[in-house]
Amino acid sequence: VKTCENCAHAKIRCTRSEGRSSCDRCHRLRKECTFRPARTNLGRVPQERRIDALEAKVEQLLANSSAPAAGTNEQSNDSPDIQASSQTSENGDVIDKGFLTIEAANTLVDSFKKIMMPHFPFVIIPDGMTGEKLRYEKPFVFLTVLTAAMFDNMPVQRKLEHEAKQYISDRMIFGGKISVELLQGLLVHLAWCQYHSRPRRFSQYLQLAVSIILDLRLDRPLDQLSKKNRVWLDSQDGMTALSWGREVQRAVVGCYFISSSISRILDKSCTFPLTPYIEECGQSLATNPEYPSDTHIIFIIKLQYLLDKMDHPLRGVTETNREIERHIQNQRKGLEHYKVTVPFDLKESTFLLMQYHTTELYLTQISLFDRRRDSQPTPWSQFQLDSLCNGLLAARSLLSFYASAPLRAETGFNNAQWVQLGFGMTLASKLAVAALEPSIYHQTAEYREALDMSSVLRQVILRLQGLITPHFDARGDRDAFYHYEKRMKKVQWWYENSI
Numbered sequence: 111v112k113t114c115e116n117c118a119h120a121k122i123r124c125t126r127s128e129g130r131s132s133c134d135r136c137h138r139l140r141k142e143c144t145f146r147p148a149r150t151n152l153g154r155v156p157q158e159r160r161i162d163a164l165e166a167k168v169e170q171l172l173a174n175s176s177a178p179a180a181g182t183n184e185q186s187n188d189s190p191d192i193q194a195s196s197q198t199s200e201n202g203d204v205i206d207k208g209f210l211t212i213e214a215a216n217t218l219v220d221s222f223k224k225i226m227m228p229h230f231p232f233v234i235i236p237d238g239m240t241g242e243k244l245r246y247e248k249p250f251v252f253l254t255v256l257t258a259a260m261f262d263n264m265p266v267q268r269k270l271e272h273e274a275k276q277y278i279s280d281r282m283i284f285g286g287k288i289s290v291e292l293l294q295g296l297l298v299h300l301a302w303c304q305y306h307s308r309p310r311r312f313s314q315y316l317q318l319a320v321s322i323i324l325d326l327r328l329d330r331p332l333d334q335l336s337k338k339n340r341v342w343l344d345s346q347d348g349m350t351a352l353s354w355g356r357e358v359q360r361a362v363v364g365c366y367f368i369s370s371s372i373s374r375i376l377d378k379s380c381t382f383p384l385t386p387y388i389e390e391c392g393q394s395l396a397t398n399p400e401y402p403s404d405t406h407i408i409f410i411i412k413l414q415y416l417l418d419k420m421d422h423p424l425r426g427v428t429e430t431n432r433e434i435e436r437h438i439q440n441q442r443k444g445l446e447h448y449k450v451t452v453p454f455d456l457k458e459s460t461f462l463l464m465q466y467h468t469t470e471l472y473l474t475q476i477s478l479f480d481r482r483r484d485s486q487p488t489p490w491s492q493f494q495l496d497s498l499c500n501g502l503l504a505a506r507s508l509l510s511f512y513a514s515a516p517l518r519a520e521t522g523f524n525n526a527q528w529v530q531l532g533f534g535m536t537l538a539s540k541l542a543v544a545a546l547e548p549s550i551y552h553q554t555a556e557y558r559e560a561l562d563m564s565s566v567l568r569q570v571i572l573r574l575q576g577l578i579t580p581h582f583d584a585r586g587d588r589d590a591f592y593h594y595e596k597r598m599k600k601v602q603w604w605y606e607n608s609i
Contacts, residue, residue, distance in 0.1 A: 112124070112145050112146070113145075114132075114133050114136060114143050114144060114145050115144045115145065115146065116133075116135065116136055116139075116141055116143065116144075117133060117135055117136075120201050120202055120206075121201075122135070122201070122202045122206045122207065123206075123208075131143070135202070135206065138246065203245065203249060203252075203253065203273075204253060204256065204270060204273055205245065209266060209269060209270065209273075210256070210260075210266065212241060212242060212245075215241040215245070215252075215256055216240060216241035216242070217241075218241070218255070218256050218259040218260060219235065219239075219240070219241040219244060219252075219255055219256070219259070220241075221259050222235065222255045222258060222259040223235050223237070225259075225521065225522040226258060226259060226302065226522040226524075228403070228460065228461070228522070229301075229460065229461055229522050229523055229524045229527060230297075230298070230301045230302075230364070230461075230524045231360070231401075231403035231404070231406060231407060231410075231461065232297060232301075232360045232361060232363060232364025232367065232407075233251070233294045233297050233298050233301075233357075233360065233361065233364065234357070234360065234400075234401055234403070235251075235255065248291045248294070248295070249291075250274075250277055250281075250291055250292055250294075250295035251291060251294050251295045251298060253270065253273060253274050253277060253295065254274055254295045254296075254298040254299045255298060256270055257270040257271050257273075257274055257299065257302075257305070258298060258299075258301070258302035258305065261305055261521050261589075261590075262521075262579070263581075264305075264579055264581045264583060264588075264589040265581050265582070265583055265584070267305060268307050268583040268584065271305070271306055271307060274295075274299055277295075278296070278299075278315075278318065282318055288322050288325060288326065289322075289326075290326070290328075290357065290358055290361065292322060293319055293322045293323065293326075293328075293361050293365075294357070294361055296315055296318055296319040296322070297319060297361060297364045297365065297368065299315060300312065300315050300316060300319065300368050300525070301364075301368065301524040301525060301526075302524055302525060303315070303525045304525045304528050304590045305589075305590055307583060307585065307587060308587060312372070312525075313378075316365075316368060316369060316381065316382075317381065319365050319368075320365060320369070320381060320382050323361075323362060323365060323382075328354060328358055328361070328362055329362060329385065329387060329388075330387055331354070331387060331390070332354060354391075356394075356395060356398075356400050356404070359391035359392075359394060359395055360391075360395065360404075360407065362387075362388060362391055363388055363391050363392055363395075363407055363410070363411060365382050366382050366383070366384060366388050366411070366414075367410060367411075367414055367526070368526065369381055369382040369383075370382075370383070370384070370414050370417075370418055371414060371417075371465075371526045371529075371530075372525075372526060372529060374417055374418065374472065375468075375472070375529055375530070375533050376529070380418070383418075384411070384414075384415050384418065388411065389408075389411055391407075392407045392408035392410070392411040393408055395407050395408065396408040403459075406459050406461070406462060409452055409462060410461065410462060410465065412448065413448060413462065413465055413466060413469060414465070416441070416444055416445060416448060416469060417468075417469045417472055419441075420438075420441050420469075420472060420473055420476060421476045421480065434481070435493045438473065438476070438477050438493075438497070439493075441473055442473060442500070445466075445469060445470060445473070448466075449466065461527075463511060464508065464511070464527055464530050464531075465530070467504050467507050467508035467511070467534070468508065468530040468533065468534065470500070470501075470504035470507075471501060471504045471505060471508065471533065471534055471537050471538075472533075473497075473500075474497055474498070474500060474501030474504065474537065474541070475501075475537055477493075477494070477497035477501075478494060478497050478498060478501070478541075478544070479537075479540065489549060490547070490549060490550050495550060495553060495554075498541060498544060498545060498550070498554060498557075499553075499554060499557050501537065501541045502538075502541050502542070502545060502554070502557035502558065502560070502561050503557060503560075505534060505537065505538035505541060505561055506538075506557075506560055506561045508530075508531075508534045508538075509534060509535070509538060509561075509566050509570075512531060512570070513566065513569045513570070513573075517573070517576065518576075518577065520573070520577070521577065528594070532594075532597065535566075535567075535570065535598065535601055536601055538561065538563060538566070539563060539567075539601055539604065539605040539608075541561075542558055542561060542563040542605065542609075543605065543608045543609060545557065545558045546558070546609060563605060564605070564606070567598065567601065567602040567605060568602075570598055571595060571598050571599060571602065574591050574594050574595040574598060575595055577589075577591035578591045578592045578595060579591075
């Protein structure tokens with residue numbers, strides 16, 4: 111088997127499917143496939159035979175690596191720039207480089223769709239989309255999906271992550287066009303960034319995603335682009351009948367959720383806040399859903415907005431201000447109203463269920479722990495006691511859900527859900543300790559015993575230990591579950607020493 115000029119230049123394996131004149135890689139990349147002319151010097155025949163033998167040996171050694179998938183001429187109609195996104199690196203992708211076979215990639219894509227995608231409904235891989243087709247149509251989404259789904263093989267996962275970093279650098283720093291496909295890949299990469307090597311670049315990747323939205327003007331309706339003609343010489347009136355596709359709408363909402371959900375819990379600035387247009391995107395998806403999860407997105411937006419506005423009036427106001435207590439009570443009523451107006455059981459959506467209980471806990475956090483306290487101990491008010499009991503109930507709901515989930519279900523959780531769980535475990539421990547105060551001990555006993563924090567901590571640590579692998583990456587670091595277990599052991603140590 112001879113190697114074509116293009117594959118020889120890229121120093122990768124050259125394979126040809128039966129009945130095809132060009133090699134698979136040149137066919138997929140739509141390149142002219144040429145071969146070196148055969149030599150006629152009879153004196154060189156033995157050397158050429160030795161080369162052929164060596165090439166055959168290389169073929170045998172590379173038997174575990176699959177040939178690049180044959181391309182297809184189909185293009186996605188959803189993305190405005192699919193032609194730009196269908197190009198792969200000159201040196202080949204992770205399949206060409208032998209990181210994994212195309213069969214393994216197909217399995218990972220299927221696993222992503224079944225296990226991980228329900229936890230992030232903002233980038234959808236259709237049922238009929240195979241790994242080969244995704245690789246051709248959306249190479250960066252393909253790469254980030256493989257990276258996220260490779261959690262059972264951390265060393266390879268970290269190598270894929272490095273490839274994703276290189277791709278981002280090549281496209282956004284050194285050259286190439288930004289595209290909706292690049293935005294979608296960044297969102298997938300952000301959503302499961304708990305699997306990344308340290309230090310993680312969450313904020314940096316998020317700002318890159320926001321910059322794509324702003325540069326492509328995806329944060330506004332298309333018809334608005336024609337109303338302020340400041341730089342175009344001709345009229346853009348033809349755009350008034352157009353609208354962004356649903357994959358763009360999902361991506362814009364996803365960027366808002368990632369930015370807002372993490373910023374609230376970690377007390378950071380939200381760099382992509384909610385706008386009326388983001389709400390319009392959610393409503394449009396609910397009205398004309400392409401997938402069942404599209405009907406949930408508007409409720410994700412509404413619930414996240416409830417959390418966004420919870421602590422705004424509390425900043426800089428002392429604990430004695432009655433208006434603050436009234437505000438928190440109104441927010442609690444708003445949460446209760448939200449729950450009864452959702453037209454389906456929250457248990458149908460793990461995403462919404464965890465988000466709802468986290469929002470309940472966040473309200474407890476700002477009610478009891480984020481407000482300035484007097485230096486001298488003061489009796490618990492009825493408002494504080496109610497907040498404590500409500501928090502214990504919310505903690506029990508969130509942690510009971512997690513403890514009863516199927517084993518390994520958390521491998522599909524996105525990064526925001528892991529932050530929610532960490533926040534819930536930490537706050538639940540603080541609430542359980544606070545409930546032991548003698549003056550309220552009898553009033554909180556029922557809630558405290560129902561939570562059973564010591565048992566919850568043991569169960570969570572056992573679950574995490576079942577996920578830890580013995581592998582180390584090239585830097586000697588362990589997997590994400592190893593670090594989660596260490597964190598939970600610290601919470602357990604603090605709790606056991608505080609009761």
